[in-house]
Structures are given as structure tokens and as C-alpha cells.
Amino acid sequence: MYKLIPGRSSLLVGLGAVVAFVWLFLASAVTPAQEKGGPPQPEPPPARGSEIVFTGKFFCSLKRAVPMPFKGTVTSLKVKSGQRVEAGEVLARYRLAPEATLQVQQRLSPAKIKELEIKQAEVEKNLVSLEVKQKELTQLAQQKLAPTLTKTQTDREVQQLVKQRKAVSEHLAQEQQQALEDQAFLKSQLGSLPNPGQVPRDAALVAPVSGYIIWVHPDFREGAELDPTKAVFQIGVMDPMVVRAHVYEIEALQLTLGEGAEVNVESLPGRNFEATVSRIAWAPVPPSIYVPAGQEQPSYYEVELNVPNPDLILKEGLKGRVTLRKSR
Numbered sequence: 001m002y003k004l005i006p007g008r009s010s011l012l013v014g015l016g017a018v019v020a021f022v023w024l025f026l027a028s029a030v031t032p033a034q035e036k037g038g039p040p041q042p043e044p045p046p047a048r049g050s051e052i053v054f055t056g057k058f059f060c061s062l063k064r065a066v067p068m069p070f071k072g073t074v075t076s077l078k079v080k081s082g083q084r085v086e087a088g089e090v091l092a093r094y095r096l097a098p099e100a101t102l103q104v105q106q107r108l109s110p111a112k113i114k115e116l117e118i119k120q121a122e123v124e125k126n127l128v129s130l131e132v133k134q135k136e137l138t139q140l141a142q143q144k145l146a147p148t149l150t151k152t153q154t155d156r157e158v159q160q161l162v163k164q165r166k167a168v169s170e171h172l173a174q175e176q177q178q179a180l181e182d183q184a185f186l187k188s189q190l191g192s193l194p195n196p197g198q199v200p201r202d203a204a205l206v207a208p209v210s211g212y213i214i215w216v217h218p219d220f221r222e223g224a225e226l227d228p229t230k231a232v233f234q235i236g237v238m239d240p241m242v243v244r245a246h247v248y249e250i251e252a253l254q255l256t257l258g259e260g261a262e263v264n265v266e267s268l269p270g271r272n273f274e275a276t277v278s279r280i281a282w283a284p285v286p287p288s289i290y291v292p293a294g295q296e297q298p299s300y301y302e303v304e305l306n307v308p309n310p311d312l313i314l315k316e317g318l319k320g321r322v323t324l325r326k327s328r
Helices: 006-028 098-108 111-142 148-190
Strands: 051-068 072-077 090-096 202-206 211-216 229-248 260-265 272-280 300-307 319-325
Touching: 051 202, 051 211, 051 300, 090 098, 090 229, 098 148, 111 148, 148 202, 229 319, 260 300, 272 319
Parallel strands: none
Antiparallel strands: 051 229, 051 319, 072 090, 090 202, 211 229, 229 300, 260 272, 260 319, 272 300
């Protein structure tokens, strides 16, 4: 019998254990395809996301501001926030300040038109007188009783006056056309035009479109005196509303116009709203001034969705979570 050396026996046991572990690992790594004798199959590529989710804010689909173009004192306020108004409806009235009244009067009767009318009358008068003289000189010249130089000079003066009359007439026509356009604009600012010869004292603010009063200037109330202001009312069309969002470039490329979506509003838990993609920008949103622009920065595109709002529960500024379900 052979006698085992203690150190060599432990080494053999360790080598046997390593061989057994390697054999078990290789046996477990055999795929079903290898068991059948076929080549190993590659893993399928990951499917595109089944949902596109982003957040946005609600806005009126159309919004118009109502300015107060002249300084004045509010005499009546006929509407309030949330009220439905129609295009052309009077929203408020105010009394024009004295300087505003003078300004309106000057626009109703432009001084330049009067100057041109006076100038045109003078040219016509001089031309008639000169044409009579020209006729007399022509008759005398035919009888050889007038010098030819005098008649030639008169003919030139008549030609100059004819050209001057044409220039004044054209200038006057331009000024009159501009005055008509300004009066039409002035009518929209005042709400109506006074009768000829009357100095306007009051003005009205009129709704430019049909919609809802979504904002009123905090200082606009009866008795308040305000300077010319760009907006004292804001009128919005609230059905439908639009959701505006900045969508990451990879997701924006997967959107199509007319595609349906679902919107959940944080402030209205449990309510889901159907939406439709109505606009997709083709140019990315400019990077923030606080973030340096560069090729390494990702791009975002502005997307709009129309959301029906028949019960007017959706308001401007609400935040919504948009979900679009895409087929794999």
C-alpha cells in the first residue's frame, strides 16, 4: 500500500473541486438553441416606449387684450371676471381727460388737410388768372402786338402751376385717406365717433372678440383715473383650451398631428380629459440664457394639444400631465 502524503492529498482535493465547479458552470450555460444544435440567437432589440408622458400648462386657445388708449376717469364698469361677452359689447365707459379730448379733436380735424386745401385753392386761383393772361397774349401774338418772349414766359408759368396743382392734389388725397383710416381706428378706440363738429367727452371700451373675461386690471373700477394702459381687460376663448409643453427631442419625433392623448390635471384629481395634438414646432425651443448653448445640449420642441372644455372647469395656468399611448 501507498502512503499518502498529507500536503499532496489536500492539493489533489482542491484541484478536483475546481474542475467540478467549471464543469457545472459550462453545463448550466448551454442555451436551448445549443442543445438543439443551432447557433445562439441574439437578444431582440428593446421595444420603443409604449407611452410618452410629459407635463404642460393650460392656456386659452385665443386671448385678446382690451387697452385704454386715452387718459380718463372710469364712469361705469359693466363686466366682471368669468363673465361671457360678445364681440362689440361695451365693457366699460370713461370720461376723457382734457388733454385727451384735445388730442382726439386734433385727430378728427387734421390741420395739415386744411393747409393743403387752402394751398390748392390758391393754386387754382393763380392758374385761372394766368390762363386768362395766356389767352390774351396768344391773341395779341397772332396780331403781332405782343412780344414772343412774354408769351413764352407765361406758357412756362402755366405749366409750372399745372404741375403744382397736380402735386398738391395728390398730397391732399393721401392725407385725406390717412385721415379716414385714422378715424376708423379712432372709432375702435372710442367705441363710437361723435357727430361732426362735436368734441368727444366720453369713450367706451368694447370687446374685440367673443369669449370670457379672464382678467381685469386691479385698479380699474368706477371713479378711478388711469393713464393710457395697454390692457385693462383680457378676453379669452376657453373652449377649447390648449396645453403647451416642451417635449424632449426623441419623444417629439414620435408625435403626429391629430393624435389622441389623455390629460390628467393635478388640481382636479380623478378627472381625465381627452386631447388632440394640434401643433408641433419644427424648430427647437431656444436654450435658456443661463445654460450655455452647445451641441451637447439636448433639444426640446414646443407642442400644443387641444382640449375640449365645455363646462369651463379648466382655467389658464393649470398644470397637466399628458399621456400618449404608442403602439410597440
